[in-house]
Amino acid sequence: MKKQAQVRVIGAGLAGSEAAYQLAKRGYQVELVEMRPVKMTPAHVSENFAELVCSNSFRSDAITNAVGLLKEEMRLLDSLILQEGDLNRLPAGSALAVDRVAFSQAVTAKLQSMDSITIINKEIETLEDDLPTIIATGPLTSDAFSSYLGEFLGQSELYFYDAIAPIVSVEGINFDIAYRKSRYDKGDGQDYINCPMTKDEFTAFYQAIVAAEEAPMREFEDVKVFEGCMPVEEMARRGVKTMLFGPLKPVGLEKPDGSRPYAVVQLRQDNAAGSLYNLVGFQTRLKWGDQKRIIQMIPGLENVEIVRYGVMHRNTFLKSPLVINKHFQSKQRPSLFFAGQISGVEGYVESAASGLYAALNMIQYLENKPLLDLSAETVMGSMANYIATANPAHFQPMNANFGLVMNRDKDRELMANRSLEHIKNLLESIS
Structure with missing residues (x-):
């Protein structure tokens, strides 16, 4: 039975695609808004979702590496991006590299096949209503929406270059x-x-x-x-x-x-x-x-x-510690969440992970339940903690790394096992 609550996800990159999938598979009606191909960006070459515009590598798969552990956390949480990444894997040593075209086509086909998702191709320039929304417009947020967000959030500089x-x-x-x-x-x-x-x-x-x-x-x-x-x-x-x-x-x-x-x-x-x-x-x-x-x-x-x-190309990101809490939720509008590189994470896997976590917290918000407080002993939780608590005067997007994780140990496998145990407990609490 489909739930009646509506959620809008703005942006069908890695974070937005992941967020839409997590919401839709739980029966929520999702309006997924993507401006391509109506309006293209300086870096994208197709209208497919989750297009990889830089490298085709999701980096190390070893759980003794922070991004490798993050991927394993996401696999436990049924990440769409990792599902399709694994299915479209290319030889790359100990790294997960993918066929970028086949990967984005597969993500697009999956989301298009889900009855709970309505896809709308247009450029969003303002937040016109209070519909619960996840903003995942990514590093290539349009000039108009970037300008609007700067005014809405009281921030003038929302960029760096890649x-x-x-x-x-x-x-x-x-x-x-x-x-x-x-x-x-x-x-x-x-x-x-x-x-x-x-x-x-x-x-x-x-x-x-x-x-x-x-x-x-x-x-x-x-x-x-x-x-x-x-x-x-x-x-x-x-x-x-x-x-x-x-x-x-x-x-x-x-x-x-x-x-x-x-x-x-x-x-x-x-x-x-x-x-x-x-x-x-x-x-x-x-x-x-x-x-x-x-x-x-x-x-x-x-x-x-x-x-x-x-x-x-120009990348857009928020001065997140001033405007987002550790649940990826806006401090000034509780029905608004951010995900992806605009939220202050950096990297393909990190962006998808933030979309996954933001979606899970959006569900908690919609169901009037306490927002998830994922342990900073996990890579996913430590990333969320970083964007919410870093010094805003010197805030810069950051890749997943063990330096952010609490209770670090020289034994990386021990850290990994502890992290994955937290994720399993989280899974039990939301299932």
Whole structure:
């Protein structure tokens, strides 16, 4: 029997899709509002839900890693995003990487098939009524709605910038130079394509990046970038060795002859057919002509076809500690919840997790029950606690990490087991 309460979810990205699913599967009538394709964003290329516009990786799957544990917490709570992520998995060592097109198509099809969800394609510019609402408009919130939220919440700056890595065709890769290997042979040991550099090749590559011209940003002179998605040219400006300790780190990537390169550029599979690969850690805002020239300086990629260039786009987020509590609920309007990167979490998995948790708390609100108080010994609970209690003067979005978790222990498996026990208890309380 369908429940009569209505909920609006604004935005069908990872967080909004997860929230809509969690509400609909419990019988709530959901109005899912997505502005694409009526109005596209600078980064999306399709009208599908949960489109991955940056990397195609959900990062580590190990429960001794914070994001890996977060994924396991979500699996226990029947996450749609993790269901479809697991079904559309690509080889990526110990990480969960997905075929981005098949993944978003699967999420879209699932939500379209649910009778409790009504999909509306239009741009929301204001909150016109008091209908219980989850705002999950994501980092690419439209200018009009971003401006409205700034006024509604009394906040003037709701942005930072993210960059996207280029994608190339596998056909043009020279495997006389490039070789397949996962770092430390994780997974099946062959999940990444590696392009080795000598010291001279790296030096020329570095100098070309530093000398290249960046694409202009039309809205702001002060471009604030998120540390976890930093453009490669910004890394280069921080010093000649910065990239060697970041995306070009050669450790664990020895060549077939056993020798270690001075630097290595890694490529990760981007689609199920294995025809497309993205340059790992090579987010960039360089002009496309410079991107092509620099990418084709990489040994093994001299004749590669670039099928998508890197770009930079504005991300929107709230100064959350001032306006959201640890339940992802608005402090000034109890029927309003936020989820996804706009709420101050960072990353694909973190965004989906916030959508899941916000939806569960929306249900508690609608049923006049106490909101869920998930333990900060869980990764999900620690993220919620962070966005509600961080210093608002210096607040920045943050990825899941064990530094946020209470009662940390050197034994990560012990921490993980404790966290998953909390999630199981939560599941019993809401089932």
